[in-house]
Amino acid sequence: xxxxxxxxxxxxxxxxxxxxxxxxxxxxxxxxxxxxxxxxxxxxxxxxxxxxxxxxxxxxxxxxxxxxxxxxxxxxxxxxxxxxxxxxxxxxxxxxxxxxxxxxxxxxxxxxxxxxxxxxxxxxxxxxxxxxxxxxxxxxxxxxxxxxxxxxxxxxxxxxxxxxxxxxxxxxxxxxxxxxxxxxxxxxxxxxxxxxxxxxxxxxxxxxxxxxxxxxxxxxxxxxxxxxxxxxxxxxxxxxxxxxxxxxxxxxxxxxxxxxxxxxxxxxxxxxxxxxxxxxxxxxxxxxxxxxxxxxxxxxxxxxxxxxxxxxxxxxxxxxxxxxxxxxxxxxxxxxxxxxxxxxxxxxxxxxxxx
Numbered sequence: 350x351x352x353x354x355x356x357x358x359x360x361x362x363x364x365x366x367x368x369x370x371x372x373x374x375x376x377x378x379x380x381x382x383x384x385x386x387x388x389x390x391x392x393x394x395x396x397x398x399x400x401x402x403x404x405x406x407x408x409x410x411x412x413x414x415x416x417x418x419x420x421x422x423x424x425x426x427x428x429x430x431x432x433x434x435x436x437x438x439x440x441x442x443x444x445x446x447x448x449x450x451x452x453x454x455x456x457x458x459x460x461x462x463x464x465x466x467x468x469x470x471x472x473x474x475x476x477x478x479x480x481x482x483x484x485x486x487x488x489x490x491x492x493x494x495x496x497x498x499x500x501x502x503x504x505x506x507x508x509x510x511x512x513x514x515x516x517x518x519x520x521x522x523x524x525x526x527x528x529x530x531x532x533x534x535x536x537x538x539x540x541x542x543x544x545x546x547x548x549x550x551x552x553x554x555x556x557x558x559x560x561x562x563x564x565x566x567x568x569x570x571x572x573x574x575x576x577x578x579x580x581x582x583x584x585x586x587x588x589x590x591x592x593x594x595x596x597x598x599x600x601x602x603x604x605x606x607x608x609x610x611x612x613x614x615x616x617x618x619x620x621x622x623x624x625x626x627x628x629x630x631x632x633x634x635x636x637x638x639x640x641x642x643x644x645x646x647x648x649x650x651x652x653x654x655x656x657x658x659x660x661x662x663x664x665x666x667x668x669x670x671x672x673x674x675x676x677x678x679x680x681x682x683x684x685x686x687x688x689x690x691x692x693x694x695x696x697x698x699x700x701x702x703x704x
Contacts, residue, residue: 370398370486370524373470376659377645378652379404382418383411393655394421399467399486400524401433401451409446410438419450421466425648429462431455452524452541456573460541469641487523489515489542489565492530500582502529506540507578509571512564514552519544519563527565541568631674643682650693653686 374396380389381404392406402419410417414435421429433450440446455463467485491513493499505511511527519525521544529538546564567574632640639660646652661671661679671679 370400371467371471371484372396372398373467375470376655377421378649378655380420381406381410382420383414384417386411389420391651395447397467397470399464399526401436401449404448404450406446406448408444409440410435410448414438416453417450421463422646422649422652423462423466424644427462429455429459429466431459431463452568454568454570455541457540457569457577460569461539464539466645469638469645486526488526488528489513489519489563490528490530499529503578503582506567507575509574510545510564510566511542512562514550515561515563516559518549518559518561519547521545521547524568525565527567540574542566543568630678631672632678635672636675643679647686648690650686650691653690654693657683 375394377394377397379392379394381392382389390406390408390410392404395403395405404419416432416434419431419433421431423429431452432454434453436449436451438446438448464485471485491502493502502511523544525542525544527540527542529540542565544563545566547561550560550562552560643653643656643660646654646656657679
């Protein structure tokens with residue numbers, strides 16, 4: 350029984366978020382970790398969205414499994430780790446299995462990486478957009494007027510839940526992106542959240558406007574979310590101190606993309622950057638999306654091979670073959686990766702064919 354014949358019913362199990370999340374058909378190697386199972390189960394994604402994925406595994410998962418940890422490649426030795434709910438699982442006749450997953454918890458850093466991964470993949474297939482969807486996910490944007498209001502909001506978020514009044518009736522149990530809105534001075538913050546309660550409400554002066562009280566539960570481990578918020582609050586200036594929202598937001602984003610450090614640790618000296626050059630490769634000039642996609646698997650022989658195979662044999666980026674100069678650069682990248690990080694056992698069986 351083919352994967353295609355089983356994908357439709359499994360994908361339909363993610364229907365509640367289908368109209369609000371963009372789904373990308375892409376094969377990415379993943380590893381699944383189950384409680385009580387020492388080894389990992391290898392697999393590959395069939396489609397990925399902001400809220401979950403459909404995965405083909407090399408073997409079935411134990412019956413009754415409700416949640417698992419799934420790991421995706423990021424850059425070099427970095428990974429995207431998520432706790433996911435098993436929505437549905439089906440064993441195929443060839444011994445493999447298909448599972449539909451919904452993300453339950455990601456650290457703020459893994460969440461940022463996931464959005465970066467989806468943005469990179471989405472640029473290569475702009476036609477894959479769900480009807481009625483404007484982007485990766487439905488967003489709830491909230492704004493603040495000053496640092497004091499921001500501090501109060503951050504303290505509420507650190508508890509793991511946040512309540513607000515909105516103009517739309519969100520669906521209960523719907524996942525969305527909570528955006529602390531940016532302005533001309535700063536870029537905002539994005540967090541994962543799930544609507545756990547929504548009900549009609551009223552406010553003085555808004556009698557003729559439908560309003561709803563929504564309660565959100567953040568889909569981040571409470572410890573990592575609280576740690577991040579605590580660090581951010583510690584960097585906010587005291588009332589009356591001169592500071593800009595731009596300086597604060599730059600600090601927030603720098604902490605999401607690298608490990609948190611002791612605030613008392615002295616800053617490293619500025620690095621000496623090499624002189625910029627206008628010389629660019631064919632891949633950088635004509636196929637930057639393909640290069641970014643390939644770099645997601647850099648450092649992992651299995652991930653790199655799968656992404657390289659999709660680039661060269663699939664129809665993901667360039668129908669009808671690659672130009673000679675771009676193809677030569679792809680072969681060079683593969684050769685460098687093989688020499689530095691090795692090749693998979695499957696490719697090693699056929700290494701004698703390369704002469």
